Structure formats: C-alpha cells, structure tokens
Amino acid sequence: MQSPLIETRPEGLYCPPGDFYIDPWRGVERAVITHAHGDHARWGSRQYFCTASGEALIHIRLGEVNTQTYAYGEVFEINGVRVSFHSAGHILGSAQVRLEYQGDVWVFTGDYKRAPDPSCEPFEVVPCNTLVTEATFALPVYNWPAGQTVAGDIYRWWQHNAELGQTSVLLCYSLGKTQRILAELAAFTDHPVHLHGSSVKLVEAYRQAGIQMLPTEAVSALSKDNKLPQGLVLAPPSVAESAWLRRFKNPSVAFASGWMAVRGIRKRRNYSQGFVMSDHADWDELIATIRDCGAQRVLCTHGRSNLLVRYLNEIGIPAAELATGFSSEGGE
Amino acid sequence: MNAFAELFAELESQKNKGKIAALVRFFEQAEPEDAAWALHLLNEGKSPTRISGARMREAVSVSTGLPLWLIEESYAMVGDLAETCALLLRSQGQSEQPLHHWIAVLAELKALPTDEQTDKIVELWRSIPQSQLFVFNKLMTGGFRVGVARGLLSQALAQVLERPADEVLGHLMGEWAPSEAAWQALKSGDSGYQGQPYPFFLATSWDGSDEPVDHFQIEYKLDGIRAQLVKRGDTLTLWSRGEECIDAAFPDILSKAQSIEVDCVIDAELVVLQDGQVGSFNALQKRLGRKKPSANIQAELPASLVVYDLLEENGQDLRLQPLAQRRRRLEKLSHPFLLSAVLNVSDWDEVEELRQNARARRAEGVMIKRLDSPYRVGRKKGDWFKFKLDPLSLDVVLMYGQAGHGNRANLFSDYTLGVWHDDQLVPVAKAYSGLTRSEMEAVDKWIKANTLERFGPVRQVPPELVFELGFEGIQESTRHKSGIAMRFPRILRWRQDKPAREANTLQDAQALLQEYG
Numbered sequence: 109m110q111s112p113l114i115e116t117r118p119e120g121l122y123c124p125p126g127d128f129y130i131d132p133w134r135g136v137e138r139a140v141i142t143h144a145h146g147d148h149a150r151w152g153s154r155q156y157f158c159t160a161s162g163e164a165l166i167h168i169r170l171g172e173v174n175t176q177t178y179a180y181g182e183v184f185e186i187n188g189v190r191v192s193f194h195s196a197g198h199i200l201g202s203a204q205v206r207l208e209y210q211g212d213v214w215v216f217t218g219d220y221k222r223a224p225d226p227s228c229e230p231f232e233v234v235p236c237n238t239l240v241t242e243a244t245f246a247l248p249v250y251n252w253p254a255g256q257t258v259a260g261d262i263y264r265w266w267q268h269n270a271e272l273g274q275t276s277v278l279l280c281y282s283l284g285k286t287q288r289i290l291a292e293l294a295a296f297t298d299h300p301v302h303l304h305g306s307s308v309k310l311v312e313a314y315r316q317a318g319i320q321m322l323p324t325e326a327v328s329a330l331s332k333d334n335k336l337p338q339g340l341v342l343a344p345p346s347v348a349e350s351a352w353l354r355r356f357k358n359p360s361v362a363f364a365s366g367w368m369a370v371r372g373i374r375k376r377r378n379y380s381q382g383f384v385m386s387d388h389a390d391w392d393e394l395i396a397t398i399r400d401c402g403a404q405r406v407l408c409t410h411g412r413s414n415l416l417v418r419y420l421n422e423i424g425i426p427a428a429e430l431a432t433g434f435s436s437e438g439g440e
Numbered sequence: 441m442n443a444f445a446e447l448f449a450e451l452e453s454q455k456n457k458g459k460i461a462a463l464v465r466f467f468e469q470a471e472p473e474d475a476a477w478a479l480h481l482l483n484e485g486k487s488p489t490r491i492s493g494a495r496m497r498e499a500v501s502v503s504t505g506l507p508l509w510l511i512e513e514s515y516a517m518v519g520d521l522a523e524t525c526a527l528l529l530r531s532q533g534q535s536e537q538p539l540h541h542w543i544a545v546l547a548e549l550k551a552l553p554t555d556e557q558t559d560k561i562v563e564l565w566r567s568i569p570q571s572q573l574f575v576f577n578k579l580m581t582g583g584f585r586v587g588v589a590r591g592l593l594s595q596a597l598a599q600v601l602e603r604p605a606d607e608v609l610g611h612l613m614g615e616w617a618p619s620e621a622a623w624q625a626l627k628s629g630d631s632g633y634q635g636q637p638y639p640f641f642l643a644t645s646w647d648g649s650d651e652p653v654d655h656f657q658i659e660y661k662l663d664g665i666r667a668q669l670v671k672r673g674d675t676l677t678l679w680s681r682g683e684e685c686i687d688a689a690f691p692d693i694l695s696k697a698q699s700i701e702v703d704c705v706i707d708a709e710l711v712v713l714q715d716g717q718v719g720s721f722n723a724l725q726k727r728l729g730r731k732k733p734s735a736n737i738q739a740e741l742p743a744s745l746v747v748y749d750l751l752e753e754n755g756q757d758l759r760l761q762p763l764a765q766r767r768r769r770l771e772k773l774s775h776p777f778l779l780s781a782v783l784n785v786s787d788w789d790e791v792e793e794l795r796q797n798a799r800a801r802r803a804e805g806v807m808i809k810r811l812d813s814p815y816r817v818g819r820k821k822g823d824w825f826k827f828k829l830d831p832l833s834l835d836v837v838l839m840y841g842q843a844g845h846g847n848r849a850n851l852f853s854d855y856t857l858g859v860w861h862d863d864q865l866v867p868v869a870k871a872y873s874g875l876t877r878s879e880m881e882a883v884d885k886w887i888k889a890n891t892l893e894r895f896g897p898v899r900q901v902p903p904e905l906v907f908e909l910g911f912e913g914i915q916e917s918t919r920h921k922s923g924i925a926m927r928f929p930r931i932l933r934w935r936q937d938k939p940a941r942e943a944n945t946l947q948d949a950q951a952l953l954q955e956y957g
Contacts (some may be wrong), residue, residue, distance in 0.1 A: 248506055249514045249527035325891050369527065371452070372519045372849025392530075415513055422507060 112408070113189070113207045113214040116431050121240075123215065125209050126189030129153075130216055132242060132436070138186065142218030143202035144169045144283060147434045157184075159193045160227065162201020164313045164324035165283065180229065196220035197231030198387050200314055206234050215401065216240040221386065222393040223255060226291040226341055227284075227319050228387050231397075239403035241394065246408070246416035252366065259292035265362065265381055267372040271336040275356035278346045280364040280377070282307035284387050286342045287314045289364060291322035302327050302336060304343035304352075327355075348377075355372045366390070398425060410434040441568075443470060444478055445575040451482075459588055463596035464650035466500055472623040473540040481584050482593055489546040490582030491561070495554065499561035502526050516897045519849025520575035526570075526853070535567040539612045542568075544822035546579055590639075591818060602626055611636060634675040637668040637683065637750050638705060638759065642819040646808055646827035649788075657763060657811055658783040658791055660803035661911075662746055663721045663827055665728070666710035669693075669745065672755075673702050680710075689731055692738045693745060696776045702854050704773065707815075709780070712741045718778075718802050721927065722915050749781035751815055759815035795827050799956065804912065805829045831910035832876050832952055835935055836942040838905040839865050841887040842898045847882070852887040852899065853880050855931075857909055859922070861946040866922045867933050868949060869911070874931030885932075905937040906943050924949050 114121050119130030119324060128138035135152025142148050144165035149156075160177040167173070178184055180203070183192045193203035198219040209213045215236040222231050262278065270277045280286050285306045291300070300323040303311060308326050309313055315321065335357040343352075345363060354358055363379045366386025374382035389397060394416065398406055406427040408416050413429045418440050420427035443466060450462035452590035453515070467475050489684035497515075501508050518524040549560050561580075568576050578584055591605075594612070598605035605943055611626055649656075666681040676697055680686050687694060712719040712727055720743070727733060727741050750770040753760055758766050770798065771779065783806070785791050795806045805828035836859055848854075854872050858865035877885065883905065891899040911934040917925035 247514050247517055248504065248510060249518055249524060251530065276579065370518050370849060370853075371523055372845070374850065375452070377846065415510065419507070419510060 110212045113212060113238070114216060114430075121430075121432065123186075123189060123207060126191070126207070127188040128157075128186050130205055132217065137264045140191065140205055141166060142184075142205060143218070145199070145219065147212075148218065154245045157186075157191070157260050159203045161317060162203065163412065165199075165201060166178060168309050168313060169283075180232070183319075188271050193342055194234045195229040195233045197222060197225060200228045200287065200319065201316060203231070206236065208301075211280070214235055214238045214240065215403075217242055217397070219244070219388055221389050221398075222397065223252060225255060225288050226294075227288045227321070229316060231328055233397070233400045235402050235404060238405045238407065239398060240407045240409060241400050242388065242399065242410060242434075243394065243408040243413040243416045244388045244410060245386065245390055246412040248384075250366060250369055250390040251392060252386055252390045253287070253315065253384055255292050255385065256295065257354065258364075258383050259289065260296065261366070262289065262362075262383055263293060263296040265360075265383075266340045269360045272382065273337040273357060275336045275338075275359040276340045277347075277353060277356060277359045278340065278342050278364055278383075279361065280342055280347060282344050282356070283386065284309050284431055285364060287311060287319060287321060288387065289342065289385070290324065291319055294320055298322065299340075300325050302330070302339050302341045304341065304347065307342060348379075402430055441539045441542055441572050441575065442536060443888075444474070444875065445572045445878060447478070448575050448578075448586060451588050456592060459592055459598045460610045463588070463593065466650040467596065468794060471538060473474050473618075473620040474512075474538050474627075476618035476620065476623035477539055477540050477543055479597070479612070479623075481579075481592070482586065482588055483590065483616075485585045485610055486582050487546075487579045487584050489550045491546070491550065493579045493581070493597075495557050495561065496521060496525055496577070496580060499565070502532075502558060503562050503565055504528050505878065511763055512896075516843060517850050519845040522583075523574055525577050526574040529565055529570070529573055531565060531568060531570040531573055533565070533567045533569050535569070542576060542579060550586065596627075608716075610688055610955055611749040612723070623874060626944045634672045635677040635685075636669050637670055638815070639817040640666060640668070640681050640707070641810075641816045641824060643807060643809075643824035643826040644819060644821045644840060646825035653785055653788050653791060653824070655811060657767065657807075657809045658785055659748060659781070659793070659809070660794075660798060660801055661805040661807045661828065662711060662718060662780070663802055663804045664709040664718070664724055664746070667708050667710040667745065668751070669697055669704075669706045669708060669747075671697065671700055673704070683894065688744050689727070689733065692743050695768050696744070699774075699776050701774065703752070703754055704750060705752035706745070706747050706770075706777075707751055708745040708747040708771075708777065710743060710745055713744050714741075718746065720802060721913060745777040746780050747775065747777050761811055762812040762814070764811040764825055766908040791827070795829065796867045798829055798950055831932070831957060832914060833910045833932060834859060834865045834868070834949060834952070835870060835906055835938060835942070837903045837940045837943045838883075838887075838907065838910045839867055839903070840895075840898050840900050841883070848880075852878065852884045855883075855907075856898075857907060859944045859946050859949055860904075860941075861922075866946055868920070868922045868927050868946075869909060869928050869929040871907075871909060871931050874910075875934060903940045906938045906940055908932040914949070914956055921952060922949065924953055 113123055119129055119134040119136050121130045128140055130140045131142055131148040132139050132151055136348040137394045138155045139153035141156055141158045145160055147168055149166050156175045158175055158177055160179050163175050163177045179195055180193055180195050183190050186290040188322055192206045194206055194216050196204045198221060204218055205216045213236040219242050220231055259391050266276045301324050303324050306332045311324055337357040361379055362381035364383040364385045366388060368374050368382030369384045406420055406425055407430040409430050409432040417427045417429050445464055450767045451459050470950040497511050515521055515524045564697040573601055594608050597608045606785035668679045670677050678686050678690055678693060712724045723741055728742055729936055783794055798805050805826060807865040808825040808827055810823045838855055839858045840856040842854040843850055856867050857869050858867045887901055890901050892901045909929055911929040913927035915925050945949050
C-alpha cells in the first residue's frame with residue numbers, strides 16, 4: 109500500500125509528502141482550509157490556502173490573515189502534491205480537498221451536503237482512491253426533508269405567530285444556516301427579516317457574492333420599543349436562555365438544525381418547534397457519496413464514525429476511523 | 441389518519457391554549473368512530489393492540505436492509521422504538537384511511553401467526569404515508585403517552601359537546617369502549633353505564649399554615665392504594681386511582697360490599713389486613729401482583745377498605761358539600777369496612793408528632809383536610825394536603841448509567857447505584873429522577889467522558905459520584921444481589937461534597953432493613 113496522503117498529527121490533519129495541514133486545530137506553517145466554520149478555520153497559521161468564494165468569510169472570521177485563493181477545480185502544487193478544491197455544498201465557498209501524489213488520489217470532504225441549497229455552490233462528486241469523509245449524522249435515522257419543504261414550514265410558523273402578535277425567533281448558526289434560510293424563504297415572501305448582530309457582516313458578505321436573500325435589518329438598529337410582534341428574527345442558538353430574548357413580544361422560539369430530527373432532543377431543549385434543516389450529509393447522502401466517488405477505502409472523521417465504519421466494513425467497503433478535533437456537533 | 445397525526449404533532453408542540461384549540465378542531469371534524477378512538481387513545485395513554493418490539497425491529501430490518509445492530513444503535517440514540525422505525529423507513533405510501541381502520545388492521549395483524557406478522561408489517565409500512573408512520577407505529581408499540589392532561593381533554597370535549605367539563609370527565613372515567621355509538625352516547629349525555637367513578641381529588645404537599653388546627657380534619661395517610669367503591673342499583677364495582685376496574689383482583693372486597701344497602705360512592709384506601717389491622721405495603725404488593733387471586737391468597741392476605749369519604753348517596757352527588765358534612769353522612773352509613781380515624785389534636789405540634797410516629801402505625805404520614813372543602817377534581821392546591829414522613833435515605837455511588845427515553849433520549853439519566861461491601865460496590869437501586877435538569881446534563885457529560893466499559897446501552901463508570909438516595913420503604917429480596925429492595929427510590933441530592941469511599945455500606949442498608957423492613 110502507498111503511504112498515506114492524510115494522517116492525524118497533534119496539530120491536525122497532515123499531508124506528509126506535501127508538508128501541509130488541512131483545517132489544522134493549531135497554528136501551522138501552511139493550512140489548507142475547507143470552509144470558514146470555527147472548528148475548521150482557526151487562527152494562528154502563517155499561510156492559508158482557500159477557495160476564492162470562501163475567502164471573504166475567512167477574513168470576517170479570522171481577521172487579516174495571509175490567504176492564497178483558488179477557483180474550484182484549479183490545481184496548484186505544494187511540495188509536489190497536486191491540490192485542488194471542489195465544491196462541498198456545505199456553505200458558501202466550502203470545499204472538499206483533492207490531493208494527488210504519485211498516482212494516488214485522496215479526497216477530504218470537509219463538511220458537506222448533497223441537497224440543493226440556493227445559498228451556496230452545489231456538491232461535486234470527486235473520484236478518488238481514498239475518501240476521508242465527515243460522519244456528523246452517520247445514523248440511518250437522519251434523513252433530511254427537502255430544504256424548500258422546511259422553508260415552507262418555517263414561513264407558515266412565522267405567519268401563524270404574526271397573527272397571534274408573537275415574535276418568531278428562529279435559532280440557527282450565524283454562518284451558513286442563516287443565509288440558507290434567508291435564501292430559501294425568498295420563494296415565499298419579500299418581507300424583511302431581522303438579524304442578531306453575529307450574522308450581520310456574514311449576510312452582507314453573501315450578498316456581495318451575489319446570493320439572493322430576503323432583505324434584512326439588524327435588531328440593534330431598531331428602537332427599543334419596537335418589539336417586532338410580527339417579525340422573524342434569526343439568532344444564534346447561544347441566545348436561547350438569554351435576557352436578549354425578552355426584548356421581543358412574547359417570542360415563540362424554534363431551532364433549525366439536523367438534531368431536531370429526534371423528538372426527544374426537541375422536547376428536552378424545550379423549543380416550541382424544531383425545524384429539521386442541516387448543512388451536513390444525512391445517512392443516505394453519506395452512503396451515496398462513498399459509492400459515487402468509487403473509493404476503495406474510506407476514513408471517517410467526527411461524529412458517529414465508529415458506526416459508519418462498522419457498517420461500511422460489513423457491506424464490503426474497507427473503512428477505518430480517523431481521529432480529529434472537529435466538533436461532533438458539526439456546527440449545528 | 442392524517443388529521444390524527446397532525447393533532448398528535450400539535451399536542452406536542454403547542455402550549456395549553458393551542459392544545460385545546462387543536463383538540464376542538466379535531467373532534468369537531470372527525471367522524472364519530474375516529475373521534476371515539478382518538479379520545480380513547482389520548483385518555484388511556486395506550487392503544488389496544490401491542491406488537492412486540494422484536495417483531496418491529498425485524499420488520500424494519502427487512503424493509504430497510506439495515507443490520508439489526510444498527511437499528512439497535514439508532515434506537516439507543518432516539519429513545520423511542522416507534523419513532524426510530526418511522527425515522528428509518530422511507531415510505532412513498534399514499535394510503536389515506538381513517539384512524540379506526542388502522543386500529544382494526546392492527547387487531548388483524550396481532551391475530552396472525554408471529555412468522556407472518558413481519559411480512560404484513562413491511563407491507564403496511566409501504567402503504568402508509570411517511571408523515572403518519574410515527575403515529576401508526578405508536579399504535580403498534582402500544583404506549584401512547586402524549587402531553588395532554590385529562591383536564592385539557594375534558595375542557596376541549598366540553599366545548600365540542602357543549603356540556604360541563606366535569607360531567608364529561610365523569611363519563612370518561614372507567615372502562616369506556618370506543619365506538620361510533622359510544623361517541624354518540626357521549627354527545628347525547630346518555631352512556632347507559634352505571635358504574636363510573638368520580639375523578640379522584642388528590643392532595644398536595646403540606647407546607648404549613650397560620651390557620652388554627654381546628655379548621656382541619658387530620659387522619660393518618662395509610663400506605664395502601666387509593667380506591668373508589670361504586671354501588672348504583674345492581675352495579676357494584678371497584679376502581680383504582682389509575683381508573684382501572686379492579687373487580688377481578690379483589691373479589692373479597694366486592695363480596696363484603698354486597699352488604700351495603702344504599703346506593704353510594706365511597707372513596708377509600710385499599711389495604712391488606714393482618715390480624716384485623718392494616719397490614720404492610722409489602723403484604724399488599726403481593727396482592728397487587730395478582731390479577732385473579734386464588735382462594736388461598738385471599739385467605740392469607742385478605743384485602744379490605746379503610747373508608748374516608750362519601751361522594752354520592754342515593755343518587756345525590758355530595759361532592760360540593762363540605763367535608764365535615766360528608767364525613768357525618770359517612771359515619772352514619774352502614775358498611776362492613778374500617779373507617780379512617782379522625783385524629784384529635786389541639787395544636788400543630790401534635791400534628792407534627794403524629795406524623796413522626798406514623799411509621800409505627802403503618803402510615804406514611806398524615807392527611808390534613810380542610811373541614812369546609814368540597815371534593816375537587818384532580819390535584820388542586822389549598823384544601824387537601826399530605827404531610828409525609830421524611831424518606832429513609834442512604835448515600836450511594838453511581839455504578840452504571842443508561843440513556844433514558846422520551847425527552848431523555850440520548851441523555852444518560854437512568855442510574856444504577858450501589859453501596860460498599862468490603863471494597864466492592866453492590867447495586868441496591870435504580871433511580872431515574874430527582875436531579876435538576878442542569879445536574880442531569882452535567883452527570884450525562886461526566887458519564888460520557890468517564891465510560892469504562894459499554895454493555896449495549898449501559899455504561900460502566902468509575903466509583904466517583906455520590907448521591908443521597910431517598911426511599912419510602914425497604915424490604916428483603918431474593919431477586920436482588922444485595923438482598924434488599926427499596927420502594928420508590930429517587931435521588932434527593934447530588935453529594936458533590938462527599939468522596940465515594942465515604943458513601944454508605946451494605947451493613948448500613950441492612951440495619952435499615954432490620955429497623956423498618
């Protein structure tokens with residue numbers, strides 16, 4: 109067997125022949141970055157390699173770091189390893205990383221999904237020998253409904269609350285989920301949506317990139333007496349138990365996440381409503397992707413990787429776990 | 441069944457007002473037989489047909505091609521078998537049939553030989569729309585608990601049927617067989633059945649009072665089970681607090697009750713007599729375990745009632761009369777049972793004294809009832825109070841954790857707890873409750889981070905966390921390794937101040953057994 113193109117080191121996923129890291133969790137010399145979420149793009153490296161469409165988000169998250177950007181599919185070399193980015197369909201500018209060295213091809217998926225999302229580029233199947241895949245939602249109980257269907261549910265929930273004079277507060281991650289919801293909802297209305305401060309700049313960056321979304325306004329720009337009785341507010345999950353929620357009119361609080369697929373979790377978190385919307389691959393997408401890319405071997409990172417590994421081995425696809433420092437909540 | 445599936449979802453996501461609105465909408469639009477079945481399911485909390493979990497797992501495996509171990513892992517994550525199956529299936533089904541149709545289909549399924557059930561389930565799952573699978577599977581697993589209190593249900597029905605909530609509730613008590621005719625009877629207010637009990641009035645915990653003690657009636661809180669005896673004409677029947685008809689389990693009580701001449705409804709404590717006195721709960725438990733007791737058991741452990749309230753006499757509903765008046769009528773009533781003694785006290789200190797000595801009287805505390813109180817419905821604060829003994833307690837060590845079900849899915853919240861015997865821990869109890877949510881989440885995190893070994897869904901942890909375990913009683917047991925079984929064990933608090941080696945020992949537990957067993 110050829111020597112690995114990706115292995116785990118204390119600093120992160122490392123490519124030995126290329127002497128660079130992918131999404132390292134500590135500062136390193138050369139960091140190839142799949143996307144701008146906090147557990148993948150971390151501060152402290154000297155040189156960042158990223159996609160052209162993801163660069164702006166990385167600058168918002170990490171400040172003025174030294175980036176070198178490439179278009180999807182554009183091949184560049186680091187110490188003789190041919191590297192290219194391929195769309196992962198996770199958030200704007202998100203990428204899988206293809207590595208080619210002495211005829212061997214590895215692909216690291218980063219975080220990805222296959223379902224259509226109007227706020228980012230669609231997933232691309234990249235043939236390879238070894239696939240290093242995420243496994244955040246690697247259980248067959250995860251089976252996402254279509255984004256448009258869920259957006260319709262969100263829209264009706266918002267309208268229902270508005271009739272009762274209650275603010276709709278939808279908890280969702282500031283980067284990715286927020287913009288996807290704004291883009292999906294554009295099919296139903298042109299009403300403005302209000303934003304928690306954490307997503308304002310990020311939404312602006314998406315707009316600059318040409319993503320069509322509902323008009324938005326920052327909650328902080330409103331007068332204190334405007335309790336938004338008919339409004340929809342998008343805010344990060346961290347505000348769930350905070351005093352900030354009290355500025356709204358009898359708010360109805362819901363959460364949009366893949367975790368909301370399970371009723372027990374929905375009930376435990378005590379949200380009035382859970383919307384099942386994820387930017388990660390569900391079980392069927394994971395299995396389809398593994399088959400589509402034709403990999404002879406699969407390495408699984410974060411989440412329920414031990415179960416996926418056991419299943420793949422049983423159906424005749426050699427697989428193993430690869431320990432990583434990525435969040436098992438997968439930014440959801 | 442779509443309307444019922446939607447109702448179920450709304451009952452889970454809405455607050456009380458929304459729940460009532462959803463119920464009203466449903467009952468107004470449902471065809472009578474579906475309305476009857478929905479009412480039955482929501483009221484009873486269980487469906488009439490139960491298909492075994494093993495059969496369902498097998499059918500999911502056939503339907504999806506997934507191995508059984510992966511189905512088990514999925515179940516461990518989701519914590520509800522009906523939901524797990526629904527999430528695993530990918531149905532394209534379009535069949536839209538009313539609720540009562542599916543209930544009939546499930547009865548047919550249950551009647552099939554077990555080896556034919558799996559294929560039939562697979563076939564049914566293919567025809568039912570994905571959005572209705574969860575509710576359908578709930579019908580199959582039997583358990584149907586949903587967050588709708590009986591009070592809400594009766595309020596909604598009162599609106600739909602345009603009749604007083606209390607009266608509607610009365611009709612629902614007892615064994616109400618769902619059918620189109622039963623729904624129509626409920627609508628017209630004529631159910632034809634004579635044996636309904638009244639909804640039980642439940643006491644709340646005592647937290648003291650500035651009022652003089654002579655505003656209250658003080659009785660021992662007996663350690664039996666609550667029961668209502670209903671005699672109306674030729675109908676004579678006995679109900680437990682769970683509104684289960686328990687005639688078959690207690691023929692000795694019914695045969696005694698034959699001697700009552702007037703029509704009446706009596707509220708009482710069901711106990712076992714030992715030497716003519718109220719026996720222990722342990723003795724009663726031996727009777728409770730038998731659905732049809734033999735003559736021998738009846739002779740050895742005769743069941744009886746200790747009566748304490750009269751709710752109806754000669755067809756007259758007495759519940760709105762003050763307790764003092766009901767008590768006078770009860771004392772005059774001729775019946776073959778013991779009468780709950782009214783305890784004479786001159787001040788609250790004496791009440792406290794009675795409470796502390798209650799265990800010696802086979803009681804679990806005292807009842808404090810306002811003399812002018814009506815007999816209310818359900819657990820209402822302000823008129824009836826229970827003042828219970830402090831529970832027995834031991835400091836115990838966490839040995840194993842297991843994920844819970846329902847809203848504790850994927851949360852390690854079920855604990856196996858042990859005491860020291862030499863240098864080993866011996867399990868003495870399993871406990872599921874008592875911690876605050878944030879404590880429970882902290883323990884969950886700790887268990888996940890400190891797992892030594894996994895046995896399926898159970899995780900072994902190092903002996904580090906100490907909890908104060910409270911329980912109502914303790915008895916010898918040959919079924920438990922420790923030789924001890926506790927009654928109603930629950931965690932009183934997390935002893936973060938206490939190192940594990942200072943927790944109690946098996947000897948300490950045995951000493952309690954000697955004293956109170």
